[in-house]
Amino acid sequence: MSFTVRKDARGVVVIGVDGQLIVGNRHELKQKVLDAIEAGDRKVLIDFTNTGYIDSSGLGALVSLSKKLRDAGGDLRLAGLNEDLRTLFELTKLDTLFSIADSPEQALASF
Amino acid sequence: MTPPHGLGARSGAERGERAVEISLRVPTDLEIVEEAVDLLARHCLASGLPPHTARFNLRVVLAEALANAIIYGNRLDPEKSVDVRVVVSRTGLTVNVCDQGDGFDPSGVPDPTEPDRLELACGRGLFLIRKLVDEVRFNERGNAICMVLRRA
Numbered sequence: 001m002s003f004t005v006r007k008d009a010r011g012v013v014v015i016g017v018d019g020q021l022i023v024g025n026r027h028e029l030k031q032k033v034l035d036a037i038e039a040g041d042r043k044v045l046i047d048f049t050n051t052g053y054i055d056s057s058g059l060g061a062l063v064s065l066s067k068k069l070r071d072a073g074g075d076l077r078l079a080g081l082n083e084d085l086r087t088l089f090e091l092t093k094l095d096t097l098f099s100i101a102d103s104p105e106q107a108l109a110s111f
Numbered sequence: 112m113t114p115p116h117g118l119g120a121r122s123g124a125e126r127g128e129r130a131v132e133i134s135l136r137v138p139t140d141l142e143i144v145e146e147a148v149d150l151l152a153r154h155c156l157a158s159g160l161p162p163h164t165a166r167f168n169l170r171v172v173l174a175e176a177l178a179n180a181i182i183y184g185n186r187l188d189p190e191k192s193v194d195v196r197v198v199v200s201r202t203g204l205t206v207n208v209c210d211q212g213d214g215f216d217p218s219g220v221p222d223p224t225e226p227d228r229l230e231l232a233c234g235r236g237l238f239l240i241r242k243l244v245d246e247v248r249f250n251e252r253g254n255a256i257c258m259v260l261r262r263a
Binding site for chain 1: 141142143144145148163167170171174175178182223224229230231232233234235236238239242
Protein backbone atom coordinates (compact mmCIF):
# COMPACT_ATOMS: atom_id res chain seq x y z
CA MET A 1 0.00 0.00 0.00
CA SER A 2 1.67 3.19 -1.15
CA PHE A 3 1.32 6.34 -3.17
CA THR A 4 3.55 7.53 -5.96
CA VAL A 5 3.76 11.21 -6.82
CA ARG A 6 5.09 12.68 -10.06
CA LYS A 7 4.53 15.81 -12.06
CA ASP A 8 3.89 15.69 -15.79
CA ALA A 9 5.38 18.10 -18.33
CA ARG A 10 2.41 20.45 -18.09
CA GLY A 11 2.55 20.67 -14.31
CA VAL A 12 -0.21 18.23 -13.40
CA VAL A 13 0.55 16.40 -10.16
CA VAL A 14 -0.19 12.70 -10.71
CA ILE A 15 -0.70 10.56 -7.61
CA GLY A 16 -0.90 6.80 -8.10
CA VAL A 17 -2.71 4.68 -5.52
CA ASP A 18 -1.08 1.27 -5.24
CA GLY A 19 -3.30 -1.19 -3.38
CA GLN A 20 -6.16 0.27 -1.40
CA LEU A 21 -7.48 3.68 -0.50
CA ILE A 22 -9.12 3.08 2.84
CA VAL A 23 -9.50 4.40 6.35
CA GLY A 24 -5.94 3.47 7.32
CA ASN A 25 -4.12 5.41 4.57
CA ARG A 26 -6.52 8.15 3.44
CA HIS A 27 -4.69 10.77 5.56
CA GLU A 28 -1.47 10.00 3.72
CA LEU A 29 -3.16 10.76 0.40
CA LYS A 30 -4.77 13.90 1.80
CA GLN A 31 -1.39 15.12 3.00
CA LYS A 32 0.19 14.56 -0.41
CA VAL A 33 -2.51 16.65 -2.11
CA LEU A 34 -2.36 19.34 0.57
CA ASP A 35 1.43 19.48 0.13
CA ALA A 36 0.92 19.97 -3.62
CA ILE A 37 -1.57 22.80 -3.01
CA GLU A 38 0.82 24.37 -0.52
CA ALA A 39 3.58 24.20 -3.14
CA GLY A 40 1.39 26.12 -5.57
CA ASP A 41 0.09 23.23 -7.67
CA ARG A 42 -3.54 23.43 -8.75
CA LYS A 43 -4.04 20.49 -11.10
CA VAL A 44 -4.09 17.06 -9.50
CA LEU A 45 -4.83 13.69 -11.07
CA ILE A 46 -5.35 10.60 -8.94
CA ASP A 47 -4.54 7.44 -10.86
CA PHE A 48 -6.37 4.29 -9.69
CA THR A 49 -4.92 1.97 -12.32
CA ASN A 50 -3.27 -0.17 -9.61
CA THR A 51 -6.00 0.11 -6.97
CA GLY A 52 -7.91 -2.90 -5.69
CA TYR A 53 -10.61 -1.25 -3.64
CA ILE A 54 -11.70 2.00 -2.02
CA ASP A 55 -13.84 2.28 1.08
CA SER A 56 -16.20 5.09 2.08
CA SER A 57 -13.42 6.87 3.99
CA GLY A 58 -11.37 6.92 0.81
CA LEU A 59 -14.34 8.28 -1.15
CA GLY A 60 -14.86 10.90 1.55
CA ALA A 61 -11.21 11.93 1.36
CA LEU A 62 -11.54 12.42 -2.41
CA VAL A 63 -14.67 14.53 -1.91
CA SER A 64 -12.96 16.83 0.58
CA LEU A 65 -9.78 17.09 -1.52
CA SER A 66 -11.82 17.98 -4.58
CA LYS A 67 -13.51 20.77 -2.64
CA LYS A 68 -10.17 22.05 -1.30
CA LEU A 69 -8.70 22.21 -4.78
CA ARG A 70 -11.81 23.90 -6.18
CA ASP A 71 -11.69 26.48 -3.40
CA ALA A 72 -8.06 27.15 -4.30
CA GLY A 73 -9.00 27.63 -7.96
CA GLY A 74 -7.74 24.20 -8.96
CA ASP A 75 -9.10 20.89 -10.19
CA LEU A 76 -8.96 17.27 -9.01
CA ARG A 77 -9.55 14.57 -11.61
CA LEU A 78 -9.62 10.80 -11.43
CA ALA A 79 -8.54 8.08 -13.85
CA GLY A 80 -7.96 4.36 -14.24
CA LEU A 81 -10.94 3.12 -12.24
CA ASN A 82 -11.76 -0.51 -12.91
CA GLU A 83 -15.36 -1.66 -13.22
CA ASP A 84 -15.74 -2.32 -9.49
CA LEU A 85 -14.41 1.06 -8.50
CA ARG A 86 -16.62 2.78 -11.04
CA THR A 87 -19.57 0.97 -9.50
CA LEU A 88 -18.72 2.49 -6.11
CA PHE A 89 -18.79 5.97 -7.62
CA GLU A 90 -22.06 5.25 -9.41
CA LEU A 91 -23.75 3.77 -6.33
CA THR A 92 -22.82 6.80 -4.26
CA LYS A 93 -23.56 9.18 -7.18
CA LEU A 94 -20.04 10.57 -6.82
CA ASP A 95 -19.60 9.98 -10.54
CA THR A 96 -21.65 13.18 -10.90
CA LEU A 97 -19.18 15.10 -8.76
CA PHE A 98 -15.88 14.06 -10.34
CA SER A 99 -14.31 14.22 -13.75
CA ILE A 100 -13.39 10.57 -14.37
CA ALA A 101 -11.28 9.50 -17.35
CA ASP A 102 -10.68 5.95 -18.54
CA SER A 103 -6.90 6.32 -18.47
CA PRO A 104 -4.37 8.71 -16.93
CA GLU A 105 -3.32 9.71 -20.43
CA GLN A 106 -6.85 10.78 -21.31
CA ALA A 107 -7.18 12.64 -18.02
CA LEU A 108 -3.88 14.50 -18.57
CA ALA A 109 -4.97 15.49 -22.08
CA SER A 110 -8.21 16.89 -20.65
CA PHE A 111 -6.59 19.32 -18.20
CA MET B 112 2.13 -2.84 13.87
CA THR B 113 0.48 -5.30 16.19
CA PRO B 114 -1.08 -8.06 14.12
CA PRO B 115 -4.74 -8.97 14.57
CA HIS B 116 -5.05 -11.78 17.04
CA GLY B 117 -7.51 -14.43 18.05
CA LEU B 118 -7.85 -16.15 14.70
CA GLY B 119 -9.43 -19.53 14.99
CA ALA B 120 -11.13 -21.80 12.52
CA ARG B 121 -13.29 -24.81 13.31
CA SER B 122 -13.97 -27.36 10.66
CA GLY B 123 -17.54 -28.36 9.94
CA ALA B 124 -16.75 -31.95 10.86
CA GLU B 125 -16.31 -30.93 14.50
CA ARG B 126 -19.84 -29.62 14.60
CA GLY B 127 -21.52 -32.15 12.40
CA GLU B 128 -22.40 -29.69 9.65
CA ARG B 129 -20.81 -28.33 6.52
CA ALA B 130 -19.65 -24.99 7.83
CA VAL B 131 -16.39 -23.32 8.73
CA GLU B 132 -16.26 -20.58 11.30
CA ILE B 133 -13.54 -17.97 11.48
CA SER B 134 -13.21 -15.72 14.51
CA LEU B 135 -10.98 -12.69 14.77
CA ARG B 136 -10.57 -10.15 17.54
CA VAL B 137 -9.42 -6.86 16.07
CA PRO B 138 -7.84 -4.11 18.19
CA THR B 139 -9.36 -0.63 18.02
CA ASP B 140 -6.75 0.64 15.58
CA LEU B 141 -7.58 2.00 12.12
CA GLU B 142 -4.09 1.14 10.89
CA ILE B 143 -4.92 -2.55 11.25
CA VAL B 144 -8.11 -2.57 9.19
CA GLU B 145 -6.35 -3.41 5.94
CA GLU B 146 -4.47 -6.33 7.46
CA ALA B 147 -7.61 -7.68 9.12
CA VAL B 148 -9.61 -7.42 5.87
CA ASP B 149 -6.84 -9.16 3.96
CA LEU B 150 -6.59 -11.96 6.51
CA LEU B 151 -10.34 -12.59 6.59
CA ALA B 152 -10.82 -12.29 2.83
CA ARG B 153 -8.00 -14.74 2.11
CA HIS B 154 -9.61 -17.29 4.41
CA CYS B 155 -12.89 -16.84 2.51
CA LEU B 156 -11.45 -17.40 -0.96
CA ALA B 157 -12.68 -21.00 -0.97
CA SER B 158 -16.09 -20.05 0.40
CA GLY B 159 -17.87 -20.75 -2.87
CA LEU B 160 -18.81 -17.13 -3.36
CA PRO B 161 -18.48 -15.88 -6.93
CA PRO B 162 -14.82 -14.79 -7.30
CA HIS B 163 -15.80 -11.21 -7.96
CA THR B 164 -17.91 -11.05 -4.78
CA ALA B 165 -15.14 -12.59 -2.69
CA ARG B 166 -12.51 -10.31 -4.18
CA PHE B 167 -14.37 -7.01 -4.07
CA ASN B 168 -17.73 -6.89 -2.22
CA LEU B 169 -16.46 -8.85 0.76
CA ARG B 170 -13.34 -6.72 1.16
CA VAL B 171 -15.21 -3.43 0.90
CA VAL B 172 -17.93 -4.38 3.38
CA LEU B 173 -15.41 -5.81 5.85
CA ALA B 174 -13.42 -2.57 5.70
CA GLU B 175 -16.61 -0.52 6.16
CA ALA B 176 -17.93 -2.55 9.06
CA LEU B 177 -14.57 -2.59 10.85
CA ALA B 178 -14.06 1.14 10.39
CA ASN B 179 -17.57 1.90 11.66
CA ALA B 180 -17.04 -0.37 14.67
CA ILE B 181 -13.70 1.24 15.51
CA ILE B 182 -14.66 4.89 14.90
CA TYR B 183 -18.34 5.14 15.84
CA GLY B 184 -18.74 2.02 18.01
CA ASN B 185 -15.60 1.90 20.12
CA ARG B 186 -14.90 5.61 19.59
CA LEU B 187 -11.22 4.82 19.02
CA ASP B 188 -10.84 3.57 22.61
CA PRO B 189 -7.73 1.32 22.52
CA GLU B 190 -9.02 -0.58 25.56
CA LYS B 191 -11.85 -1.93 23.43
CA SER B 192 -11.83 -4.41 20.56
CA VAL B 193 -14.01 -5.57 17.69
CA ASP B 194 -15.09 -9.19 17.31
CA VAL B 195 -15.53 -10.55 13.81
CA ARG B 196 -17.10 -13.94 13.13
CA VAL B 197 -17.40 -15.30 9.61
CA VAL B 198 -19.44 -18.44 9.00
CA VAL B 199 -19.00 -20.15 5.66
CA SER B 200 -21.88 -22.48 4.92
CA ARG B 201 -23.44 -24.23 1.97
CA THR B 202 -25.60 -21.20 1.22
CA GLY B 203 -22.94 -18.52 1.52
CA LEU B 204 -21.14 -16.33 3.96
CA THR B 205 -22.40 -14.69 7.13
CA VAL B 206 -20.19 -11.95 8.59
CA ASN B 207 -20.84 -10.67 12.10
CA VAL B 208 -18.99 -7.59 13.34
CA CYS B 209 -19.57 -6.60 16.96
CA ASP B 210 -18.10 -3.60 18.77
CA GLN B 211 -18.15 -2.67 22.45
CA GLY B 212 -20.00 0.61 22.01
CA ASP B 213 -23.49 1.70 22.99
CA GLY B 214 -24.96 0.91 19.58
CA PHE B 215 -26.90 3.11 17.17
CA ASP B 216 -30.21 3.24 15.32
CA PRO B 217 -29.50 2.22 11.70
CA SER B 218 -32.87 3.57 10.56
CA GLY B 219 -31.67 7.06 11.48
CA VAL B 220 -28.79 7.10 8.99
CA PRO B 221 -29.58 9.53 6.13
CA ASP B 222 -29.17 8.76 2.44
CA PRO B 223 -25.70 10.03 1.39
CA THR B 224 -26.81 10.37 -2.25
CA GLU B 225 -29.25 13.18 -1.46
CA PRO B 226 -28.03 16.33 -3.26
CA ASP B 227 -27.39 18.24 -0.03
CA ARG B 228 -25.28 15.37 1.37
CA LEU B 229 -23.29 14.52 -1.74
CA GLU B 230 -20.29 16.65 -0.82
CA LEU B 231 -20.02 15.46 2.77
CA ALA B 232 -16.82 13.60 3.60
CA CYS B 233 -18.53 10.87 5.63
CA GLY B 234 -21.76 8.90 5.91
CA ARG B 235 -21.41 6.42 3.03
CA GLY B 236 -20.26 3.30 4.90
CA LEU B 237 -23.56 1.72 5.84
CA PHE B 238 -25.03 2.76 2.49
CA LEU B 239 -22.30 0.86 0.64
CA ILE B 240 -22.71 -2.18 2.87
CA ARG B 241 -26.43 -2.31 2.08
CA LYS B 242 -25.66 -2.08 -1.65
CA LEU B 243 -22.91 -4.72 -1.70
CA VAL B 244 -24.37 -7.59 0.37
CA ASP B 245 -27.58 -9.60 0.04
CA GLU B 246 -28.89 -8.97 3.55
CA VAL B 247 -28.02 -6.73 6.51
CA ARG B 248 -29.27 -7.19 10.08
CA PHE B 249 -28.46 -5.51 13.39
CA ASN B 250 -28.87 -6.69 16.94
CA GLU B 251 -31.35 -4.82 19.14
CA ARG B 252 -28.65 -2.74 20.85
CA GLY B 253 -27.23 -1.70 17.48
CA ASN B 254 -23.60 -2.59 18.23
CA ALA B 255 -23.45 -5.70 16.02
CA ILE B 256 -24.02 -5.94 12.28
CA CYS B 257 -24.68 -9.18 10.44
CA MET B 258 -23.99 -9.20 6.70
CA VAL B 259 -25.04 -12.07 4.45
CA LEU B 260 -23.49 -12.82 1.07
CA ARG B 261 -25.17 -15.66 -0.78
CA ARG B 262 -23.46 -18.03 -3.19
CA ALA B 263 -26.00 -17.66 -5.95
